[in-house]
Amino acid sequence: METKTKFMKDIAPQKNVLEIKNLSLEFKNEDRIVRVVNDVSLYIRKGETLGLVGESGCGKSVTSMSIMRLIDSPPGNYPAGEIIYRGEDLLKKTENQMAKIRGNDISMIFQEPMTSLNPVITIGAQIEESLFIHRKLTKQEAKIKAVDMLEKVRIPRAEEIYKAYPHELSGGMRQRVMIAIALACSPNILIADEPTTALDVTIQAQILELMGKLKDEIDTSILFITHDLGVVAEMCDRVAVMYSGEIVEQADVYELYKNPKHPYTRGLLKSIPKIGQTRGILPSIPGQVPLPGTFTHGCKFRDRCEEVMEICHREDPGFLEIEQEHYCRCFLYTTIDGKEVSSHE
Amino acid sequence: MATYIARRLLQMIPILLIVSILAFLFVHLTPGDPIRIMYGVEIDQDTYQQLREREGFNDPLPVQYARYMGNVLRGDFGVSYRTRANVSQEIGRRFINTFVLASVSMIWATLAGLVVGIISAVKRNSLLDRVVMTLSVASISIPSFWLGLLLMQVLAVRLGWLPTSGIGGIRHLIMPAFVLGATVAAIVARFTRSSLLETLGEDYIRTARAKGQIRRNVIFKHALRNALIPVVTMTGLQFGFLIGGAIAIETVFSWPGLGSYLIDGIINRDYPVVQALIMLFSLQFLGVNLLVDLTYAYLNPQIRYS
Numbered sequence: 001m002e003t004k005t006k007f008m009k010d011i012a013p014q015k016n017v018l019e020i021k022n023l024s025l026e027f028k029n030e031d032r033i034v035r036v037v038n039d040v041s042l043y044i045r046k047g048e049t050l051g052l053v054g055e056s057g058c059g060k061s062v063t064s065m066s067i068m069r070l071i072d073s074p075p076g077n078y079p080a081g082e083i084i085y086r087g088e089d090l091l092k093k094t095e096n097q098m099a100k101i102r103g104n105d106i107s108m109i110f111q112e113p114m115t116s117l118n119p120v121i122t123i124g125a126q127i128e129e130s131l132f133i134h135r136k137l138t139k140q141e142a143k144i145k146a147v148d149m150l151e152k153v154r155i156p157r158a159e160e161i162y163k164a165y166p167h168e169l170s171g172g173m174r175q176r177v178m179i180a181i182a183l184a185c186s187p188n189i190l191i192a193d194e195p196t197t198a199l200d201v202t203i204q205a206q207i208l209e210l211m212g213k214l215k216d217e218i219d220t221s222i223l224f225i226t227h228d229l230g231v232v233a234e235m236c237d238r239v240a241v242m243y244s245g246e247i248v249e250q251a252d253v254y255e256l257y258k259n260p261k262h263p264y265t266r267g268l269l270k271s272i273p274k275i276g277q278t279r280g281i282l283p284s285i286p287g288q289v290p291l292p293g294t295f296t297h298g299c300k301f302r303d304r305c306e307e308v309m310e311i312c313h314r315e316d317p318g319f320l321e322i323e324q325e326h327y328c329r330c331f332l333y334t335t336i337d338g339k340e341v342s343s344h345e
Numbered sequence: 346m347a348t349y350i351a352r353r354l355l356q357m358i359p360i361l362l363i364v365s366i367l368a369f370l371f372v373h374l375t376p377g378d379p380i381r382i383m384y385g386v387e388i389d390q391d392t393y394q395q396l397r398e399r400e401g402f403n404d405p406l407p408v409q410y411a412r413y414m415g416n417v418l419r420g421d422f423g424v425s426y427r428t429r430a431n432v433s434q435e436i437g438r439r440f441i442n443t444f445v446l447a448s449v450s451m452i453w454a455t456l457a458g459l460v461v462g463i464i465s466a467v468k469r470n471s472l473l474d475r476v477v478m479t480l481s482v483a484s485i486s487i488p489s490f491w492l493g494l495l496l497m498q499v500l501a502v503r504l505g506w507l508p509t510s511g512i513g514g515i516r517h518l519i520m521p522a523f524v525l526g527a528t529v530a531a532i533v534a535r536f537t538r539s540s541l542l543e544t545l546g547e548d549y550i551r552t553a554r555a556k557g558q559i560r561r562n563v564i565f566k567h568a569l570r571n572a573l574i575p576v577v578t579m580t581g582l583q584f585g586f587l588i589g590g591a592i593a594i595e596t597v598f599s600w601p602g603l604g605s606y607l608i609d610g611i612i613n614r615d616y617p618v619v620q621a622l623i624m625l626f627s628l629q630f631l632g633v634n635l636l637v638d639l640t641y642a643y644l645n646p647q648i649r650y651s
Binding site: 068070096099100101102104107115117118119120129130133134165178181182 | 559560644
C-alpha cells in the first residue's frame with residue numbers, strides 16, 4: 001500500500017484546475033475496514049474533458065463524490081491523499097467551506113435523473129436555489145437566470161417548465177434540468193457521473209451533444225464518468241481507466257485507443273464489437289472483479305491477467321509514466337527514462 | 346379542488362348509510378329487551394305488549410329503520426331508553442368535552458412527536474435518540490387506561506398535585522390529555538424518525554448537498570416536506586384511533602364526553618345512544634380522512650386532484 005506516484009510534478013500546476021494525488025478511501029463497517037479507492041492520482045486541465053472509465057463497483061463514483069466531499073465520515077475515511085483545488089486541499093475543508101465550493105466551483109450531475117430532483121419543489125425553484133446560495137441574487141434576477149438556464153439546456157417552453165414539478169417531465173428532460181442546476185453558477189469543474197446511463201440511446205446522444213456545447217459556452221472542465229467506451233471516444237480528451245479502486249492506465253484518448261498498455265485496458269478494448277466483424281463469441285476478460293478488501297498486496301488484476309508474472313503476487317505495481325503523458329500501473333513496463341519499475345523506492 | 350371536495354362529500358353518503366344499517370342491526374339483533382330496560386322487569390304481560398306496540402318494536406325491522414332514519418335526518422336521534430333524555434341534546438352537550446380533550450391530546454401529541462422524531466433522525470444513534478426511542482416503545486406498549494390509573498394514583502392521590510377526575514379547568518385536562526396523547530405522540534415520533542431517515546437517503550438530498558446547500562436547509566427545505574407526506578396519513582389514522590382511545594380514558598377519568606356516554610349506553614343497552622354514537626364516530630373518521638387527503642394534495646404535487 002506504500003505506492004507512490006510522482007508523475008504530477010512534471011505538469012505545470014496552473015494549467016490544472018484539479019489534481020488528485022495518491023487518494024485512498026476506506027469504508028469502515030462494524031468489524032472491518034475496506035479500502036475502495038487506492039492510490040488514485042489524476043488531474044484535470046482547464047477546458048478539457050477527462051473520462052474516468054471502469055466497471056460497476058470499481059470506485060469511480062466514490063472517487064468523484066470524494067471531490068465533492070459527499071462521502072459521509074463515518075463510514076468513509078481518507079487515510080492518504082490530497083485533492084487540490086486552487087492550491088488548497090479539499091479534504092482539509094470543513095463542511096461549511098465545502099458548501100461554498102459545491103455547486104459554485106464544482107458541480108455534479110448524477111446517474112439517476114428520475115430521482116435526483118426533489119419531487120415537491122418546482123423546477124424553477126430547484127435551479128434558483130444555488131443562485132440564491134452562491135450569487136445572492138434577488139428573486140427577480142434568479143427567475144430570469146433560471147429561465148435562461150432552461151433555454152440554455154434546450155428545454156422548450158422554458159417559462160412553463162419553470163413552474164412545473166419534476167414528475168411532469170421525462171427522464172431526458174430531467175437530466176437537462178440537472179445540467180441546468182449544475183451549470184447555473186458557471187462552475188470551473190463539472191463532474192458527470194454516468195449522466196446518460198439511465199437514458200435511452202437517442203436521448204443519450206442529445207444529452208452528450210448538449211454537454212459538449214455547453215462545456216465550450218460556459219468554459220468548464222468536465223470529469224466524465226462512464227463505463228461506455230464509445231461515449232469516452234466521443235466526449236473525452238484524456239482517459240483514466242479504473243480497476244478495483246485503482247487507476248491502471250491514463251492517457252490521451254487517441255493514444256489509449258490506438259496503443260493500450262495495461263492488460264485490462266487491452267481486454268476492454270478487445271471486447272467492443274466492431275461493425276463488419278464476423279460473428280462469433282465476443283472476446284471477454286475471464287474471471288471476476290475482486291471484492292473490495294480481497295487483496296492486501298500485489299496487482300489487483302493478476303488473477304485475470306494473461307501475462308501474469310511472479311512479481312505481480314508479491315509487490316504493488318506503481319503508477320508510472322511509461323511514455324510521454326501515458327501512465328500505466330503494470331510490471332510489464334518501465335518508466336519513460338528507463339528506470340526499473342518498482343513501487344518500493 | 347372544490348369539485349373534488351364535493352365529490353368526496355357525496356361519496357360519504359353511501360358509506361354513512363351502510364354504517365347506519367349496520368349500527369341499527371347490531372343493536373336490534375343483540376339479545377336484550379328495550380321495554381324491560383325502559384319500564385323495568387316487573388310489568389305484566391298485557392302492559393308489556395301494549396308498550397311494545399306503542400314504542401313501535403312490533404313493526405318489521407325495515408319499517409323501524411326507515412322511521413329511525415327519517416328522524417335522524419331531522420336531527421332527532423330519539424330519546425335515551427334509560428334516562429328519557431333527548432340523545433341529540435345530550436350529544437351536543439358532551440361533544441364539546443370530547444372535542445376539547447381529543448384536540449388538546451392530538452395537538453400536543455403531534456407537535457411533540459414531530460419534534461422528537463426530527464431530532465432523533467438528525468441525531469441518529471445518539472444517546473438522546475436511544476433514550477427517546479426506548480421511551481416511545483414503552484409508551485406504545487403500556488395500555489392507556491393503566492397509565493391513566495397509575496398517574497392518578499401518583500399525581501392525584503399521593504402527591505395531590507392534580508384533581509383525580511371530572512372536568513373543571515386546565516388542571517383537570519392535564520392527565521387525561523397526556524394519557525390519551527402519549528401513544529399517538531410515540532407513534533408519530535417513531536414514524537417521523539424513520540420517514541425522515543429514509544428521505545435523507547434519497548438521491549435528491551445528494552443533489553441538494555451538491556448545490557452547496559447547508560445541512561440545516563437540506564433537512565428542513567428538502568427532506569422534511571417529503572418525509573411528512575406519509576406522516577400526515579398516519580397521524581390522520583391515529584386521530585381515528587384516538588377517538589376510540591377516548592372511550593377508555595373518559596371512563597377512567599370520569600370525563601363527561603361522548604366516550605363515557607357510549608360506554609354507559611352499551612352497559613345499559615341504551616340503543617338510541619349507541620346507534621347515534623356509532624354513526625357520529627364514523628362521520629368523524631370520514632371527515633378526518635378527507636382532511637388528510639386534502640393535506641396530502643397540498644404537500645405532494647403529484648396528487649393535485651382534478
